Amino acid sequence: MDSAALSMLLIARDQAHTRGVEIVLTNPRGRVRQLFDLADIPAMMAIEERERP
Amino acid sequence: MTLAAPPPTRALLDAGRGVAASALAAACSRLGVRVPDDGEDWRRRGVPCLLVSADGEVELDAGLKPPYSGYYEWHPGLPMAVSDACIDAVSQGGLAVSMTTARAYGLQLAAIFAGALAWRLELAEAMAADIEMALQEAVANALVHGNLGISSEPRGDAAGFRAYCATIDDRLADPLLAARRVEVFGVPVPGGVKVTVTDEGLGFELNRELAREALVGEKWGRGLRIISGLARRVETLDGGRRVEMTFV
Numbered sequence: 001m002d003s004a005a006l007s008m009l010l011i012a013r014d015q016a017h018t019r020g021v022e023i024v025l026t027n028p029r030g031r032v033r034q035l036f037d038l039a040d041i042p043a044m045m046a047i048e049e050r051e052r053p
Numbered sequence: 054m055t056l057a058a059p060p061p062t063r064a065l066l067d068a069g070r071g072v073a074a075s076a077l078a079a080a081c082s083r084l085g086v087r088v089p090d091d092g093e094d095w096r097r098r099g100v101p102c103l104l105v106s107a108d109g110e111v112e113l114d115a116g117l118k119p120p121y122s123g124y125y126e127w128h129p130g131l132p133m134a135v136s137d138a139c140i141d142a143v144s145q146g147g148l149a150v151s152m153t154t155a156r157a158y159g160l161q162l163a164a165i166f167a168g169a170l171a172w173r174l175e176l177a178e179a180m181a182a183d184i185e186m187a188l189q190e191a192v193a194n195a196l197v198h199g200n201l202g203i204s205s206e207p208r209g210d211a212a213g214f215r216a217y218c219a220t221i222d223d224r225l226a227d228p229l230l231a232a233r234r235v236e237v238f239g240v241p242v243p244g245g246v247k248v249t250v251t252d253e254g255l256g257f258e259l260n261r262e263l264a265r266e267a268l269v270g271e272k273w274g275r276g277l278r279i280i281s282g283l284a285r286r287v288e289t290l291d292g293g294r295r296v297e298m299t300f301v
Contacts, residue, residue, distance in 0.1 A: 002189045003275040010272040011211055031182060038282040039275040 001032055006039050013045055024048050059090040063144040064101045064122075066135065069115070071107025072127060080133045084140050096120040101143040103135065109156050116150070117169035123149030126156055131232060138251070139236060147240035148173055154200040155231035158221075162237065163188035170239040174246055180300050184239075184248055187283040190276035191250040191296050192235060197221060199254030199294065200233035209272055245285070245301035256293030 009023075016023045024046045028036055036042060064086045068074040074088050081087050089095050095102060103123045104116035116124025122143035125135050135151070142149040148170050150162070167188055171181035197203050201224040203217070224230050233253040240247050263281065266274045281287050284298035 002186075002193065003279055004193065006275055007272050008214065011209075011214060014272075015211060031186065035186065035279065038279045040278075 001035055003039060006035070006041060009041070010044060022046060026050050027052075059093045059095075060087065062087050062100065064103060064140045065089050065095055066125075067102050067104050067121070069104045069106030069108060069112050071129075072105050076127075076129070076133065077105060080135045084135060084137060086140060101146070103139065103143055103149065105135070110160065113150065113152070113160070113165065117148060117165065117173075122147070124151070125149075126152045134234075136236065138238065138249070142238035142240050142249075145240045147238055147246075149236070149238045151234055151236045153231060154196050154233050154235060155225060157192070157235050158196050158225060162235075163192050166237050166239065170246065170248070174239070174241050176246065180245065183283040184246070184298075184300055187280045187298055187300075188237070188248060188250070190279050191248075191298065192237065194276050195235045195250050195252035195254070195296075198257070199252030200235060201225065201230055202254055242299065242301075245299065248284075248298045248300065249295060250298075251291070251295040254294060256291065257289070258293055259287065259289040259296075 013023050025036070025041075026048050027050060028047060036047070041047070062085075066077045066081055066086055066088055068077055068088065077088050089102070101122040102120060103125055104112060104121045105125045105127050106112035106116070107126070107128045109126070113124045115121065123139065125139065127133055131153070139149045139151055148166070150166055152162070163185055167181055167185035170176065170184065171178075176184070201221060203220050203224060236249075236251045238249040240249075259277065262274070262277050266278045277287075280296070280298060283300075285301045286299040288297045289295065290297060
């Protein structure tokens with residue numbers, strides 16, 4: 001996972017939005033979570049912590 | 054008869070697959086290093102040695118493992134331009150890689166280099182992971198924005214992203230751009246390691262790019278912010294063609 005993948009996530013967010021759909025990132029952990037935080041993704045996409053069933 | 058001891062040197066250049074030792078002579082003379090003498094036991098004496106090879110992935114792995122301290126990709130027809138910085142890195146106990154854009158693009162160079170560096174310098178797992186993540190961004194920047202001269206700006210939507218990928222393929226097909234080098238060095242410093250990535254592009258201005266990346270909502274350009282968050286110190290030199298990242 002790198003900043004190119006983050007660009008794709010943000011493009012997917014916009015495409016979903018035009019269809020009335022919101023993408024939610026669930027339970028990001030470890031290095032992925034660190035990358036999201038460093039790149040300020042929590043300010044741009046919904047992130048949820050959910051209990052695993 | 055006793056063989057004379059080989060002359061001392063700060064580093065050696067060893068000819069790997071597809072390279073004749075005689076082809077290294079000019080580079081050796083310019084850099085003040087030499088090729089190993091016949092039968093010289095440099096492996097046991099621990100003299101830093103750079104593997105010069107036309108082979109790609111296999112010799113890259115070999116060059117990053119003992120007894121070698123680095124890998125320089127060279128093909129007959131390309132200039133033999135081992136840099137002083139490459140020799141400095143290996144002679145300081147570090148690791149060095151110099152590859153063409155054509156070869157480096159599509160390789161997991163960041164992961165390969167960070168893994169080898171962590172093993173060589175016995176780095177803590179967390180620092181090794183930080184280095185890999187930062188290197189991923191720095192190497193991608195060096196290859197795509199530096200050597201291939203592509204702006205990341207068109208990546209605003211899916212069509213823009215496809216166009217961006219197509220531009221990368223077009224530029225890689227240009228032999229002059231594909232032959233531009235990316236160099237990665239990792240050198241021990243007190244308490245950590247300094248990792249350097251150089252390219253042959255037009256360079257950039259770090260603070261201006263960081264300010265541009267701070268525009269929340271843009272879908273491109275987060276690499277430098279990620280690097281700055283991971284490394285203790287980030288500096289650009291040589292007009293932005295060299296990025297130095299210090300991890301402690």
